[in-house]
Amino acid sequence: MSVSSKTIVIVDDEQRTRQGIHQTLEQWAAGKYRIVTSGNGLEALHTLRAETVHLLITDVRLPEFSGLDLIRSLERDSRRPAIIVISGYAEFDYVQQALRLGAVNYLLKPIDKQELLNAVDEALRLEEERQRYEQLEKIADPVLLELDLQAATLSDPIRRACIYMAEHLHESITMAQTAAHSHLNASYFSVLFKEQSGLSFTEYLHRLRMQRAKELLLHTQLTIAQIGERSGYRTDKYFIKVFKVSEGVSPSRYRQQMRKEPGNID
Template structure:
């Protein structure tokens, strides 16, 4: 598989159909995608288990392992490709089952070149949107999403604290200092903050700092130490420790996982 290109796998036991699709897609792709083929479901299943495939185009009826079997085997796979199925008019009930299993579109034989390209382009757009959505979900801390300053029941002192932390995240501050700024006793502020946000003040600050760090890891080329400093950590050692406690991986590993070639969030 070529580096920095997405892979399309065409699976069909009819050589003319398989090679015809490959040739049309390679001409259209002009190097933007790698187009591979498999002549049976067994070989396709092996490839799907070993390498990343972004778009699977498969005949629904094949000996041993059918296209439907392939789609079923992808259930729960975090690297599941988008799927287009191919069938004859007499096999349309298989198409309906394939769509229920998660295929995004279908093509009927004999294949029309313009229809093939239209369906493939649409499927690849869906794949890109899905990848972007998944990455954004991994980027955003769900606990932070639950904290809304506009929600009913959140008082002005906690809102002021949230705003201050947001604006001074790079600085060093303590809960007692924040409580003093909003004229509250530190112990009372601690209880109030957790009651209205669902997390302790220290956990909120850590999560927000790591959230900002994740954004910088994906969108900048700053070093780990520079990012740690920009989100309020005085040593990269402590920054890495907090990051790993919340994300289960180091900052450098996180950056490697989520910034790979064409899948990088822009």
């Protein structure tokens, strides 16, 4: 997702505050963000339900449908934005509730412009990190993930082999080369690797290459041929064939499908 498509929603029933925040963020963003304002919680909720919002800045106290009600309504929303709450000095109980509900920061009225910009910058960074983490979870190979979690149980030669493969994925890696790097003969290495990882050398390498390819497809603008090469495949034709067998779709189709999902970051 490009930066220009990010949306910030400001919710405050006080027009002066609402417009002041809007003006400050408009000048700061210089067109890089879409900034929407709302005078009440229900109107803001409609916006949040209708489109992807990346940052919500809301007063904790609003008539009819409060800022806390608004935050609670987003509790189980997969597209939940980062949240900054606004409050007066006498409303810290509301702020504490908002922070427990997942708000990342709060601003006290009257709002200092630099504090606002610092809070917004930090909130957007946290939101992007969360999105990236969720994306990595979606594409992570569960077998490799489980093996990573059990890395402490692997012997030093097998750990060295796994590191070696990850660092040389763009090359043509053989079992003999990897075994030699771990100071083992190929036959013994093959048995030991399968015994400790639960995977054959070939299957592990294949999964590692597919994982790298998926990460590059999602997070870079590299061509399919470049991604295939960086994942260790000799030709783009062979890469496309192997990827399709493994994932059920071509690399280009996989990229399209993943980037169409709400909240994805290009």
